[in-house]
Each structure stands twice: as C-alpha cells, then as structure tokens.
Amino acid sequence: MAHLTNKPSAAEAAVAAHYGLLLGIQTPWQVVRADLKLQEKKVEIAVEHDRAGQVACPQCGRACPRYDHTAERQWRHLDVMQFTTIIRARVPRCQCPEHGVVTAATPWAEPSGRFTVFFEAFAVNVIEASRSLTQAAELLRVDWHTIQEIVHRAVERGLLRRQTDRVDQVGLDEKSFGRGQNYVSLMTDLPGRRVLDVVEGRDTASALRLWQTLPEDQRKKVTAVAIDMSDAFAGATRQAAPQAVIVYDKFHVSKYLNEAVDKVRREEHRKLLQQGDASLTSTKYLWLQGASPEGDRALSFSELCARNLKTARAWVHKETFSEFWAQPSVAAGRKFFSQWFPAARRSKLEPIKKVAATLKAHLTGLLNYFLHPITNALTEGFNSKVQAIKADARGFRRFANYRARILFHCGKLDLSPDLRLNPTH
Ligand SMILES: [Zn+2]
The missing domain is CATH 1.10.10 (Arc Repressor Mutant, subunit A)
Structure with a gap:
C-alpha cells in the first residue's frame, strides 16, 4: 500500500473501507488511508471527521458549528495479524451555544x-x-x-x-505492605465477598479513614463488623459506626492461642535440650495444626501428650477453646467461657494466662459472634492473591x-x- 497524498486508487479505497468496517467506524468519521509499515510490523489507519458537516457536542449531542481541530492524536487498537494497529486522527472541536468550545467524542476511545x-x-x-x-x-x-x-x-x-447500598456486614483487617513494618488496612464487604477499600497504616486514624470511604448513609446501615482485638479498629468503629455490633474475629483469637502454645513450646524445648532431651524437636506444626508430616520426631503425638509436657497442657487449653465457637447461644458461650477461663488462669503457663486475660477483657465482642457469626476468613482467603500482588514487587513503593x-x-x-x-x- 503506497503512502497517499491525494487521490486513493480503487484498491487503496477498498482497503480503507475494509478497515472502516473492521473498526466499526461510521459517518461522520471515515477511514481515509491505511499505511502498512512492514519493517515496523505496524498498520497506521488515518481517520477523518467529515470536513463539511457540523460537529456533535459531546455533552448535549447538539449539532454545532466546527471551531477548529486538535493536533493529530493516535490510539493503539487491537493487533491485526500481529501488526500493531494505530489509529490516527485530528479531532474537531465545536462551538456549542451551551457548552462553549469542546472537543468532539471519538467513538473508538474514551x-x-x-x-x-x-x-x-x-x-x-x-x-x-x-x-x-x-x-x-x-x-x-x-x-x-x-x-x-x-x-x-x-x-x-x-x-x-460500584453499588454499595446493600453493604451491611463488613470486616476490617490489616496486611503488611512493602518491606519492613509498613501496614495497610482493608475494609471488606463480607456477604459480597469483596474488598471495598484499602488505606495506609493500621491505627485509629487509618481505620477512621477506611470507614469514611463508605458513604455516610451506608455507614449507618452497617449492622456488624468483624475486627481483631486491637483498640484501633474498635475505637474507630465506635466513632464512625456506633450502631455496628463489634464481633472479634475468631481467626485472630486462634492466632493468639497458637502463638501462646508456641511460646510455651520454645521455652520448654530449650530447657529439655539442656537436659539432653530432644522430644520436642520438629514438633512446632504438630501443636499448631494438630497434625503434621511424620518428619524425624522421636515420639508420636500420643506419646508426647502422655508425658505431661507443659506444651501438651498449653495445647489442651487451646484445643478446648475452639469448642467455644460451636456453642449454640450467647448464654451457652458465656457458660463455656466461665469454665474455660479459670482453668486457663490456673494453668501456670504464662503465655496462656495472658491470652485468657485478653479474651476476658474482650468477652462481649467474642460473644457477639453468636448473634452475628461473621469472621475475616475472607481477607485471610485473599492472602494468597494479595501475596501474589506483593510478589510482583516493582512499583510497590507507591x-x-x-x-x-x-x-x-x-x-x-x-x-x-x-x-x-x-x-x-
Ligand atoms: Zn453542548
């Protein structure tokens, strides 16, 4: 296809018409030329607006007198047969009596x-x-x-x-971001299973900003919110959505309990090793998950439990607490806690005692689970996706x-x- 200056040949006109159909370009626009640049593997398609006609105002649609043209612009289109396809055009501006001088819309692009x-x-x-x-x-x-x-x-x-007018149960959660100790906070629509917004930080001010991303009338309709036991999320919720029932997320509770068991294990393992006893080697995940690959452990799980290790006792408190979530009502949950708590406090296992005190201080929000059985499992589930996003680290400074x-x-x-x-x- 030769580059044209004046009149296209019949063949060139046919090629231009073909591209016009391919691109769906219609009156008042017309493909006037298609230049194939073989070396660059590129097709450049020149499009023109009807030179004589009036120009539609992009805001009101009124046919208005032409004012001038913008400089030539270009848009990349879908490749055709692996050729980069570029549309070039000068876009007319019109003089609308209502909207003034405005650039016409191009049907192929925003x-x-x-x-x-x-x-x-x-x-x-x-x-x-x-x-x-x-x-x-x-x-x-x-x-x-x-x-x-x-x-x-x-x-x-x-x-x-996006519609947010049916958001009634939300989750607030934190994620680490970038290198070091940077965090972001996320708000999720729990029934809608989607992230609503993300802000920097994880303090009360961050959580307030997160709440403010939800329109105010919608904020007032939120009935329940799942959060961890940090004061930041609870404080912000009481300010921004005081009607929302606070439910402490059970996954965070089990994380605290797991950490407590692991603390007991590390301490005990260190002491046993000093006495030449390696029973607790490679058992970390055994106590966290209740099962693990066999590995090179000296004793089976039941043998370990039979030895009345501190770690085994800590594990029993943690495992027993998991039954809390299965209670049928607030009253039953309260009764269960009143039995679990004194045993944990008497355990002489400092990490367990500490978590027990934290749970007691947050008991109302824990019992609210029986009124609104919501959790942040959703954000935990997003973890793999968010990790993949983070792994592609370039540009994450921003x-x-x-x-x-x-x-x-x-x-x-x-x-x-x-x-x-x-x-x-
Ligand atoms: Zn107008």
Missing part, C-alpha cells in the same frame, strides 16, 4: 485514552489473567507503567459504577499502585470500558 476501547477492554482481561503486571506488559507489548495506568483507569471506572491492584483483583469491580461507546457494537 476522551483522554491512548488506546481504543477494544484494546483497553482486552488489556483488562489480559491483566486479570496474568500472574504479574510484568507478564501482562510482555503479552500486550506495552511498557510496565502503561499497564499500571490501565489498572488505575479500570479501577476508577469500577469504583464509579501505595496508590498497591491499592489499585488489590481493588483490581479483589474488588469485584466492573472494570472494562464501555464498548457501546462504539456505535456498531
């Missing part, structure tokens, strides 16, 4: 986009399916920052379209990128550009 809506929709699908942004960048043959921009635009679109990617992958947002922008589709 107002400020550098890609056609089809390319952008395809890119969103590729990013969703990719293991990392780097992989998506390679597949789409764009640079990494462009991918990040596509993610941000997709999330913006999704947040604008919190905004991290937030966008969590919302992109875990927000259940409607991310694609509106393909109806294009009149033929």
Whole structure:
C-alpha cells in the first residue's frame, strides 16, 4: 500500500473501507488511508471527521458549528495479524451555544485514552489473567507503567459504577505492605465477598479513614463488623459506626492461642535440650495444626501428650477453646467461657494466662459472634492473591499502585470500558 497524498486508487479505497468496517467506524468519521509499515510490523489507519458537516457536542449531542481541530492524536487498537494497529486522527472541536468550545467524542476511545476501547477492554482481561503486571506488559507489548495506568483507569471506572447500598456486614483487617513494618488496612464487604477499600497504616486514624470511604448513609446501615482485638479498629468503629455490633474475629483469637502454645513450646524445648532431651524437636506444626508430616520426631503425638509436657497442657487449653465457637447461644458461650477461663488462669503457663486475660477483657465482642457469626476468613482467603500482588514487587513503593491492584483483583469491580461507546457494537 503506497503512502497517499491525494487521490486513493480503487484498491487503496477498498482497503480503507475494509478497515472502516473492521473498526466499526461510521459517518461522520471515515477511514481515509491505511499505511502498512512492514519493517515496523505496524498498520497506521488515518481517520477523518467529515470536513463539511457540523460537529456533535459531546455533552448535549447538539449539532454545532466546527471551531477548529486538535493536533493529530493516535490510539493503539487491537493487533491485526500481529501488526500493531494505530489509529490516527485530528479531532474537531465545536462551538456549542451551551457548552462553549469542546472537543468532539471519538467513538473508538474514551476522551483522554491512548488506546481504543477494544484494546483497553482486552488489556483488562489480559491483566486479570496474568500472574504479574510484568507478564501482562510482555503479552500486550506495552511498557510496565502503561499497564499500571490501565489498572488505575479500570479501577476508577469500577469504583464509579460500584453499588454499595446493600453493604451491611463488613470486616476490617490489616496486611503488611512493602518491606519492613509498613501496614495497610482493608475494609471488606463480607456477604459480597469483596474488598471495598484499602488505606495506609493500621491505627485509629487509618481505620477512621477506611470507614469514611463508605458513604455516610451506608455507614449507618452497617449492622456488624468483624475486627481483631486491637483498640484501633474498635475505637474507630465506635466513632464512625456506633450502631455496628463489634464481633472479634475468631481467626485472630486462634492466632493468639497458637502463638501462646508456641511460646510455651520454645521455652520448654530449650530447657529439655539442656537436659539432653530432644522430644520436642520438629514438633512446632504438630501443636499448631494438630497434625503434621511424620518428619524425624522421636515420639508420636500420643506419646508426647502422655508425658505431661507443659506444651501438651498449653495445647489442651487451646484445643478446648475452639469448642467455644460451636456453642449454640450467647448464654451457652458465656457458660463455656466461665469454665474455660479459670482453668486457663490456673494453668501456670504464662503465655496462656495472658491470652485468657485478653479474651476476658474482650468477652462481649467474642460473644457477639453468636448473634452475628461473621469472621475475616475472607481477607485471610485473599492472602494468597494479595501475596501474589506483593510478589510482583516493582512499583510497590507507591501505595496508590498497591491499592489499585488489590481493588483490581479483589474488588469485584466492573472494570472494562464501555464498548457501546462504539456505535456498531
Ligand atoms: Zn453542548
């Protein structure tokens, strides 16, 4: 295809018409030329707005007199036969009596986009399916920052379209972020199984900002919230959504109990080793999970329990407490706790005694589980996804990128550009 200056040949006109159909370009727009650049593996498609006609105002649709043209812009479209396909056009501006001088809409792209809506929709699908942004960048043959921009635009679109008017049970949870001791806090819609928002930090101010991302009328309709036993989340909830019932997350409780058992084990293991007794070697996960691969342990689990080790006693307190969650009512839960607690306090196992005191101080929120059986298992479940997002570490210096990617992958947002922008589709 020769580069044209004036009149296209019949063959060239046919090629231009073919691209017009392919791209769904219609009056008042027209494909006037398609330049195939073999060396660059590229097709450049020149599109023109009807030179004589009026221009529709993008805001009111009124046909208005033409004002001028913008400089030539270009948009990347879906590749055709592995050729990078570029649309080039000068976009007319019109003088609308109501809206002033405005740039006409381009049916193939969003107002400020550098890609056609089809390319952008395809890119969103590729990013969703990719293991990392780097992989998506390679597949789409764009640079990494462009991918990040596509993610941000997709999330913006999704947040604008998102409905939150039925959010009534939420979870607040923290995650580590970046290197070192940085944290983010997340709010999740528990029945909707989606992340609602992410903010930096994990103190009361962070949790308040998280609550404020929910529209105020919606905040008032939240009936219950699952949180850990830190004061930050409870304090912020009492301020921002005082009507919401606080339910302490059972996974955090079992984490505290597991840590206490492990503390007892480490201490006892150290003492036993000094006496030449290696019974507790390789047993860490045995006490945490109640089962583990055989490994090179000296004794079976029942043999260990029979030795009346401190670790075994700590383990019994932890295991017994797991039955708390199976109680049928608040009254039954309270009764169960009144039996578990004194035994734990008398255990002479400092870590266990300490957790028992913490649980007692938070008893109301623990018993609320029987009124609203909610947990943050959902955020725990997001862990593998969030870890994958973190593992692709580039650009994570910026919190905004991290937030966008969590919302992109875990927000259940409607991310694609509106393909109806294009009149033929
Ligand atoms: Zn107008």
